[in-house]
Amino acid sequence: MKEYSSPVNLLNLSIYKQNFLKYDKIFEKYGIKNTIFFARKANKCKSFVLAAKEAGFGVDTASLNEIKDCVAAGINPDKITVTAAVKTPELLEYVVAHQIPVILDNRDECELLHQILVRENKTLQVGFRLSGFWHDGEKLYSRFGFDVDEIVDFISTNVSESGRYKRFIYHGLHFHLNGYSMEQRINGLSQSLDVADGLAQFGLKTSFIDMGGGILMNYLSHSSEWDAFHKELKQSIQPGKEEITVHKDLLGMINVEGKLIGEPKVYPYFNETYQDKFVEKILIGEKDGVPLYSHLAERDIELRIEPGRSMLDQVGITIAQVAFRKRDSEGRLLVGLEMNRTQMFSSSADFLLDPIFLPLKPEEESPCEVYFVGAYCLEQEFLLKRKITLDQLPQIGDLVCFVNTAGYMMHFYESEAHLFDLAQNLIVEKNKMWEAIPDWKYWASHT
Ligand SMILES: Cc1ncc(COP(=O)(O)O)c(C=O)c1O
Known part of the structure; x- marks a missing residue:
């Protein structure tokens, strides 16, 4: 405190590397080709980029500065993924110059990249972000990505010898889902495989499917802590009950004449299945009666993940x-x-x-x-x-x-x-x- 003043953040890189090894092991167990990218947005410290390079995993970047840090650390382009929500001309010029693959989110981004590639007389490996997956009979909402039902048509029309985006080298598919549902991720992966199959009919080989982050982690020792907290929070509105949050704040629940609506809007702090076990459950999830890991292997598709929070557990x-x-x-x-x-x-x-x-x-x-x-x-x-x-x-x-x-x-x-x-x-x-x-x-x- 004397030297650095209050507050200070302390970070332990060896735990971060151990978290990476947990994911690495689970992929090894199922013999799955994979790349793990740390989602840097979860913590801005540059040392995480160095540690990723040292331990041999990749980094998912959300801005030009994050990309530049990867390059300065000497990370190879194939271990950098670019999922930035806004890709400026400067960012795209930089990735073209350094031949760093990029995940495309929308048509305007494609057009901008296309113009840069024409100007520079270059090509670039690209992936496409997908959304709008079907789950429980409904489409999952997202503001990101291309619609899963339209992407085969879009890529096969445009990313071909005769298409507008002939300078794009199609490499793979990407999604990142809001929330932490395992079933939604199983569906996302499964429907991405359908897209890969659809593209294969046009001779387009999907080398990877990236299922993003949102891999659960666990913060608590016992489910009883979690249950007790919810119970006490809900009961705290009763007259005569002491507050357990300031001014009886309901953390996002709404009190309508003594009836509570909704659930607290908090991270699910207690989870029995988390980190590598969470990924394992997705891998063994089934599509047409066959586990997803077999589908991936059969098609020789590499699975990618971009854990942020869960790579920093206890770090x-x-x-x-x-x-x-x-x-x-x-x-x-x-x-x-x-x-x-x-x-x-x-x-x-x-x-x-x-x-x-x-x-x-x-x-x-x-x-x-x-x-x-x-x-x-x-x-x-x-x-x-x-x-x-x-x-x-x-x-x-x-x-x-x-x-x-x-x-x-x-x-x-x-x-x-x-x-x-x-x-x-x-x-x-x-x-x-x-x-x-x-x-x-x-x-x-x-x-
Ligand atoms: C594209 C993408 N990948 C990965 C992540 C990391 O997610 P998490 O920290 O939940 O693992 C995010 C988080 O917003 C994201 O937007």
């Missing part, structure tokens, strides 16, 4: 220092931390992991219930909406450690409002002893 923590204690106007005990809400924030309505409290002077237990608040000038600047029970009253300078924050929590929404410095990101490594090296320094010393 990082965020530590902040206690600045003050006070009561709000309704008597809640607030503990102010030297950090702001954007430094530990995701699209989940609350981060449902209990922090670890690290008092400088542990004392005999005298529990207290607190809310952690941050440095932005908003009434809603509660770092966690949940009330947290601590063993003793925090003192100024005590530390609070938020666990498992590497996936999205650290950087996805971080901002510099009020001109606060961004948190330092430190790579922790055990050499002779534990060392903490700033991410930028780690990068600079390895590139």
